[in-house]
Amino acid sequence: MPRTPRDPEGRMPLRDHLVEVRKRVVRIALGLLAGAVLGWILYDPLLAALVQPLQEAAARRGALIGLNFDGVATAIDMRVKVSLFLGVLVSSPWWLYQVFAFVNPGLTRSERRYVYGFLFAAVPMFLAGAGLAWYVLPYVVQVLNDFVPEGSSNLVGAQLYLSFVMRLILACGIAFLVPVFMVVLNLMGTVRARTWLAGWRWAILVSFLFSAIVTPTMDVLSMFAIAGPICALYFIATGICFLHDRRVDRRRVAPVG
Template sequence: MPLRAHLLELRKRLFLASIGVVVGAVVAWVFYDQVFAAIQRPLEMASRTRDDLVTLNFAGVAAPFDMQVKVALFLGVIVSSPWWLYQLWAFITPGLTRRERGYAFGFLGAAVPLFLGGAVLAWWVLPHAVQLLIEFTPAGATNLVDAQTYLGFVMRVMLVFGIAFLLPVVMVALNFAGLGTAATWRKGWRWAVMIAFTFAAVATPTPDAITMIAVAIPICLLYAGALGVCVLHDRRVDRRRVAEGLPRLDGTFPDEAPTDAGTTTA
């Protein structure tokens, strides 16, 4: 396909993806009152707990409109994610082999529910995080939370959790691309668990360990699931390499025993 045709195809896919985001934003705009009430609910819960005024503050005449636009666009991107991810897949598909197309479709099909699952978990964690942070307000003081700052905080939390849940997709993609073997991921499982719990401790600033564990366990399970997929893939690659007379991924041949790093064979 010539360069001009590629550019025309890219323009077409970007246009269709933009239409999907706009449609999702329009739907979010229609249901903005319900969405805003849900966003504000953690602050209302904190206000009842403290028996003090904790509410959003719109600093400016255009601030309410600005916030509604940002909320609509943010939700529009999330709601329409299957559509614009499909447009991305449709653009890169012509340059891929049949097997690569299947891999790309599988990666995109797994990425969407995982990202949304992370966002849902973030929504569950959000009230606990807001409650703890509001507790630092000195006694007798009123916490008027800037609406734009609060919206940015909510967006960042949901994005961070969504991206964290994409870890298994990245692991499997690197493995299928030959940039990371299952043995590598297996050796690093302790680091993965430590990072998962550290992330959970930072992302859920609550004093109880139950919330931290509830966040870390799904990430660890996703890591284990991705490791299992990598193991199965590496076994298929090893069988194919052996049939072609090539060494296995660990550098050994069928008549040799695999050796760990730092050890030697007699």
């Protein structure tokens, strides 16, 4: 098969680059499907783990707290959603690689060298964000159930609860990818560290707004548990960008020969 012609800097023509969209989307879908099959098989222990914070809250308060499947098709609907949720988590290395592979041909050789690090950093960062959400989840459920009056029961709709849990975990995983993109854009020479630092107020504001959306509790502690690490990662990424900019600036002013 003839190789796709490239320009002198190694870029693939835009038309051929866009042709890959369908291939990458299909591969991502197949990866999600494979993960969803695993989620379907492991549905019972996965559902038990997701419901455990409710059981702990019920034991703590001595009240009836649990899921309510309030529709004929709710159980099968939630099994499909939970299976897809696990599919997204399990196949995260695969779909992140497909995103990287799609962008890679459109970059120059020098840009491609820097972006290789994206794949190795993105997967653990995504999983770290999901892990943080999982760690905070029992506390969030506990705080929300503390508002239930004594002697009352709290049968939470399965759709509402599981959608909230899955949204929290996936949103935190995606949020932890932001520092990776920051560093990659800096290494490619697109955004300098001073630009990231100049937007630190907006970064903190957006982090706390994001935390307020994904953790709808009224206490400050749960908001800081999510927003704090995100803000810290923003400044760590900015520091890495400053170190890179300093090295670049030194090479530019160094005498030749």
